[in-house]
Amino acid sequence: MTAPLKDKPPGNMMLDAALEYALRGWRVFPCKRGEKVPATPNGCLDATCDPDQIKLWWGANPLLNIGIATGKESGLWVVDLDVKAGEYDGHETLRALCEQHGPLPLTATQTTPSGGRHLLWAWPDFKVKNSAKKKLGAGIDTRGEGGYIVAPPSRHPNGGRYAWDKGSMPDDVWPLPQAPDWLMEPLRDKPPKAPAAPAPAPLPSGLKPYVRAALDQEEAIVRTAPNGARNETLHTAAFKLGTLVGRGELSRGLVESRLTAAALACGLDVKEIARTLKNGLDGGEAKPRDPIPDQEQRGRDQGAHGKPRRGDARAMELAARIWRDGRPPSAGPDAVKAYLAKWGLDPANAPPTLRAGLCDYWARATxxxxxxxxxxxxxxIAAVGTGDVRAVHLTFIAADGQRPADIHHPATGEILSPRRLIGVAPKQALRLARADRPTLVVGVPLEVGLTAHAMAPNVPVWTCGSLQAAADLIIPEGVTNVVLALWDMPEAAAGRADLVHRAAFGLAAGIRQVRIAAFPMPIGGVS
Known part of the structure; x- marks a missing residue:
């Protein structure tokens, strides 16, 4: 049984769906209306997550079908079940495989109007080819690197619509699960027999205890890494230990020796190990870990017993009071309602991390x-971080609700920023939705985040005030893909290129994919 279509004009439905797929990190491109044939010169090679390009495509022709490119960059591959009367039935072939090996986990599944079905899986640690060689049996193809599927709510050549199965929509099973080993094993290229794992280099006697513990821990994690996560586990371990190499606490050769032995033991091949180790260690060495401060230094930084200093405590108390005094945006000042509406958000459905109110603006002349x-x-008023509110980000709004307020110091005439951070929340973001999926959108500044959240409210969106703040964010371990969303400002591109690069590097942390999405700057700009 398939889910009913939304009661929306087809053009809006196609564009909305394409944008939501893109925010999940799935690269999309247009196919001809009612067909499976690409509508761009290079087909799935033109696929993108760039919202501007997506709006251009479907803005020019809102009835174009939606193609989703499969492969590593989209983070997914597909089992494609086909039916041909009298010859084969992919459904029956898969059913027989499940009877032999066990049931499949629930995953995002769509039914095609021709009677077929697409099962979407998270990208594994090896290359899945775009193949019709029936490695899994009659009627079962795979869509991997270089392939694509046509996605809901597209039209099939027979006039029907593609649709997600009820209970198996992307929101129902996000993040996508890994396919079981028995389903993936026939798709692997058979590697040459791995050489016997060499004995790891002995540990030198002068290692500090915490350095030795870190090396032992990462080595053990790699050695026991599960199938489907081995390569990523090795990369993460190399990056973490690389930060110690960059500070001179470990030699690169020692880390390579120990992690190579562990990776061979868990089943990775030699070429893959060498490439992954180089990428991870290079990234870690470029971001050497700060030295662990001694207890005396910690006392100077934090105050007695590790508590925040008095000024920090007062700021956090003020932030908590501002948050308590705030109201839901729908009950707040009209100017704030208008400002949210400008960015596409209904104040009545605003995220719980946003509040509104009339707030005092204080400033010093010197x-x-x-x-x-x-x-x-x-x-x-936006809460920063999680748990008890210890910091808030204030955006002071002009009376017409169309822009931030113009504020001048009464004594000096100095133009003051309409944005203020009150409290203490280092390396934290304004969270418009929980980061409980592998894809996270980070919008810079706040208004980009509001726009992204309005476009796809089911996709996790964080936001912060600057690219430097984005570079320092602490991203949850489960996030593997980050979309850094910015205003499209060609005239400022050269000047901010280095900041964008640093933000992307910090968000990646050597273990994540980061994509840049440029949002069109509204008329009149944003202060």
Missing amino acids: DNDPPVMVGRYPAL
Whole structure:
């Protein structure tokens, strides 16, 4: 049974679906209306997650079908079940395989109008080929590197629509699971017999205890890595130990020797090990870990017993009070409602991490002067981090709700920023949705995040005020793909190229894929 279509005009439905797939990290491209044939010169090679390009394609022709490119960059591959009367039935072939090996885990599944079915799986640690060689049996093809599928709500040549199966939509099973080993094993290229694992290099006697513990721990994790995650596990271990190599705590040769032995023991081949180790160690060495401070230094940094310093405590208390005094955006000032609506958000359905209110703006003329209240303005209040609110980000809004407020110091005439961070929340983001999926959108600045959340409310979106803040974010371990969303500003591209690169490098941390998505700057800009 398939899920009913949304009651929306087909053009809007296609564009909305394509944008949501892109925010999941699935690269999309247009196919001809009612056909499986690509509508771009290079087919699936033109696939992208860039919202501007997607809007251009479906804006020019809103009835184009949607193709999703499969492969490593999209993070998925597909089992394609076909039926040909009197010859083969992929459903029956798969059913027989499940009776022999066990049931499949629930995954995103769509039914094709021709009676076929597509089962989507997370990309494994080897290359799945785009093949019709029936390695899995009669009527079962695979769509992997270089392939694609036509996705809901596209039209089939017979007039029917592709549709996600009820209970197996992407939202129902996100993140996509790994296929079981028995389904993937026939698809692997048979590697040459691996040489016997060499004895790892002995540990030198002068290693510090915490360095030795880190090396032993990462080596053990790689040695026992499960199938489907071995390559990523090795890369993560190499990156982490590379940060110690970069600080001079470990030699690169020692790490290569120990992790190579562990990786061979878990079944990776020699060429793959060498390539993964180089990438991970290079990334880690470029970001050497800060030295662990001694107890005296920790005391100077944190105060007695590790507690925050007094100024920090007051700032956190103020942030908590501002948050408590705030109201849901739908009950807040009209200016804040209008500002959210400008970015496509219904104030009644705003994320719970946003509140609104009239907030005082305080400023000093100089560092030695006492603060004075400049004025009271409508403000969008965003909680920073998780748990108890210890920091809030304030965006002071102009009375018309169309832009941030123009604020000047009454004594000096200095133009003041309409954005303020109150409290203490290092390396934390404004979270418009929980990062409980492998793909996370990080919007810079806040308005980009609001726009992305309005476009695809089911996709996790975080936001922060600057590219430097984005580079320092602590990303959950389960996130493997990050979309860094920015305003498209060609005139500023050269000036911010280095900042964008640093943000992408920091978000990747040597273990994630990061894509850049450029959102069109609204008329009038954003202060």
